[in-house]
Amino acid sequence: MRSLLAGLVIACALVAGPAARAETILVFAAASLREALDTTAKAYERTSGDKVTVSYAASNALARQIEAGAPAAIFISADTDWIDYVEKRGLTLAGSRRNLLGNDLVLVAPADSATALRIAPGFDLAAALRGRRLALADPQSVPAGRYAKAALVSLGGWSSVERRIAPAESVRAALAFVARGEAPLGIVYRTDALAEKAVRIVDTFPAGSHPPIVYPLVLLKGASPAARALATHLASPLARATWERFGFRMAP
């Protein structure tokens, strides 16, 4: 009888053991990180045994959800504004904020177009449009759009194209317009351009023409040790290969 009981206990421990250790970590991340983060997270799940769930949305929507009490452990935003937003409201773990990734801004065209343009101060973007529209994320509300406008302003091309833009709901929507040939040119992140076969990169905007595109990461209050481990992993050299494969730069 005793040996049966012992056997049962051991069996339970064996079954419950890994399950007791395994955790579900909820990550809120900007939409533009989707493919890259999904790949990294899956690899992490295999090695760590933890489960990683990622919710992708526009950074502002995520920030508001966190404010409303969403049980996320990690928040990766597409710009600094919305990390500041949650920090100011005391929702983050002090000292956990770091810049995780960087990105580039590129000018794209449909894959079958022959447009050749060099981005330099005073370059004639308006002429290259030939009367049609430039697709980009809405500069009024989307970070990618704000970066694009800033770049054009600093290079002197904004005033001539201001009235010829097609402000899309997101940077992916802008990408879609170019991919379908609706717009002859568009401004998106390098990572988006690489993800879409139907567009080609015409040129890259100089890093100095716009505020640095950073993706800050922060741990939120109540994050478990497992979440902390994941955050560390995302910033580690182990994850670098994946990030760079998708076109991101690791923040120094």
Added chain:
Amino acid sequence: MMLSEEEFGVVALSLKVGLWAVAVSLPPAIAAAYVLARKRFAGKALLDAAIHLPLVLPPVVVGFLLLELFGRRGPIGALLEPLGIEFAFRWTGAALAAAIMGFPLMVRAIRLSIQAVDTRIELAARTLGASPLRVFLTVTLPLAWPGLVTGAILAFARALGEFGATITFVSNIPGETQTLPLAIYTFTQTPGYDAQVLRLSLLAVALSLVALALSEWLVRRTGATETAHA
């Protein structure tokens, strides 16, 4: 409540898009409603389902479908371009999106009222010398009038509120495709524009209420003195 010039432009564009959407979709909606109400044919269920698709699909999906079909490289868009009909990044595209989204509502309302018209009255008109087309125009449609009004107003209200399909199809260009819902959305995304959001939202509500009141009045004025049955 005074509107700035920008806000006024948004309202004017919304009204223009909505009115055009309803005007252009009314004839095909009447035709579709008539066919569904009176005719029997193979594939009728399929037609019915296709017409109701915009009602059940996420608006963004409809927007993408419009992009595929009516974009510059789409099958229909490429055909229409030499005729000078363009939808990309133009108010015409916003009107098309609004028309598509409101179409099932219009067809439903009109179909119901056509079904309520006694076919024997239509036959009586035939014996008096009226061709089927004349019967339709002089007997069926007048008797189905309440449904037409309801359908048109419903579609108009839907057009005023159309967002997902519009922004996905023709983006958010002020003065060209930035209708009321898109403007409200943009302002909610930008800090410090809460007053505009409130103003425009109230305006949207007011417009819808006016549309509803108008439909009530129109139906009552012509509908009260008749019944669809002899």
Added chain:
Amino acid sequence: MLEVDVTLTQGGFRLDAVFAAQAPIVALFGRSGAGKSTLVNAIAGLVTPDRGRIAVEGRTLFDARSGIDLAPEDRRVGYVFQDALLFPHLTVRANLAYGERLTPPHERYVDRARVIELLDLQRLLDRRPSGLSGGERQRAAIGRALLASPRLLLMDEPLASLDAARKAEILAYVELLRDELRLPIVYVSHSLEEVTRLADHVVVIGEGRVLAEGALAAVMARPDMAMLAGRFEAGTVIEARVARVDEAHGLTTLAFDGGELVVPNLDALPGEPVRARVRARDVSIALTRPEGISIQNILEAKVTALASEYGAIVDVEMSVGGATLLARVTRKAVAELGLRPGLGVHALVKAVAIDRRSVGFA
């Protein structure tokens, strides 16, 4: 001249109708569900027969073999429906004008003022159908059909949805139409009374075919028609002429081949030809001429047949001169009186039984 030779199948029901009729009014008579309405719909073009031919005044409306099937709007066949079916969204005036406007001017032979006067529509012109009574609606429907200048007018049980008073009213109008407008009319009814009043030629429909057709009196006199008319209504029709009028007593004497019939309250002039329907249940038989009896009509008759027995009841067929009378008596009476074919008897008919509704003007 209306020529019909068609086969109609609808659901599980089949009708083979063949008849040709030339008369101001042709009645299609038969029980409900016999197929009369379907037949009339075929004449109007609202239903397509499986085979056959329909022609009006020599003009072919339908001929399966030559592939002719005129659309209803091309047939110039007017139709008055059982429930009027006026256009609810138009005034009576606009209803009337609907068909008129669709008729080319050179084809219009009906005078609008005349029709309005004939049907008493003046007061109703600016009203809407929903505000009219049943009788008013039916009058307007008749007017609307007439104003399209039809070459043939179909009337499908136009009195069915009216009460007794309205029925009488509209019946009078239809008689007026027949007399004033010289328009061929096909009148569908299951009411013997209406048929007697109006029709010259009757086509009896039943059991999926034409059971009998011909002049009214002849058809009604047939023994098998008694069954068809329905047991309650069995009787015969006497064709007579007004002989004289007794103003003092309000009685009219009708002379026919076989004697005289006295009827009350008939508004007629001497010499006018009439049809009088005499129901079997209003006729009694006496072996000898009775004295001191209230019955005004005592006719010499001869028993020709003992028709139809139903349990305790027998219909006795008698010839009165050239006309036929049917008397409904008990079997006991037949036995007691020894009634048999060939026996000379007296047929007794109460004058009051032959009321205004039973007399039609030829």
